[in-house]
Amino acid sequence: MKNFFLLFLAVSITGNAQDLSSGNSVKKEINHTLNQWHKAAATANFDAYFNLMTKDAVFIGTDASENWQNEEFRKFSKPYFDKGKAWDFKVLERNIYLGENGKYSWFDELLDTQMGICRGSGVLENNNGEWKIKHYVLSISIPNENVEEVTRLKKSFDTRLRLKLGN
Template sequence: MFKTRFIKMVVGTCLVLVGTQFYAGASETTADDSKINRVLDDLHDAASKAQKDRYLALFTEDGVFMGTDDWERWTRPDEFDAYVETGFNKGGWTYFPVERHIQYSPDGNTAWFDEITESPKWGRFRGTGVLIRHADNWKVAHYALSFLVPNEAWEQVSKMSTKAFETRKNK
């Protein structure tokens, strides 16, 4: 158990450092880009360490998290905070950022992003979301997680998905 956690920690640290270099090397990086990258990297780091208070503090008080299943829409504080507590009691979840893009509203107080993350356990995902500026800080107001399905696997995945939804409907 200790060995597994240690390995996860070392791999996670390496990937965060590589990701930091990737983001630092991007052209036209603004101070707000750096702050938003830090918030999102901290979000993933807190989740991988199951640090509930640190994780939830990165969301707005009325934030929303969208999971990968059709019924997974959790609002703060009640639904999402309870979901996080349950998940973190099981050890949290680990997603490492691979690529990220950030855009801003004209007034500069709202940002939206899309990122590709990778989970050692589950593979690649796309995270999309919205951040709101609070004083000089950014907070996540909305985060949506979706599976990435390669086009060549789409037909097979679609059939499995359709079957699962039909099975649910017939229960």
């Protein structure tokens, strides 16, 4: 179902690159939503963080096994928020794209995190005039000159995961 949704999204709508200086109020609203979402994690505000996501939101983490549906992600995240130490991502760069129908937007962002520079990307849905995160993907960025080294480091993990997945 998720793959169908993403394929439908890609085929049915087109977008324009982000330019917050252009005064586009919709992109500014989306930018604000994303900033508030990251701020809620940085300040360990569990309710604010999850209220900015749709009820059926998906969070894809940096580990290949992390494909969190909203309820699972809440359970996983709650202890971090309860300790007052969630995660603190600082935006270095962000691009926002709008669907022609005004219902969906997607984005990519470069983040300064405790894991170094990461890439975030996702989809937002407009629910009655309120933008909410529907799908988010967090990736650790790896410089091209280090890919071979990282590939060697994760080889045994990848082998175990392929076996677990039946491939």
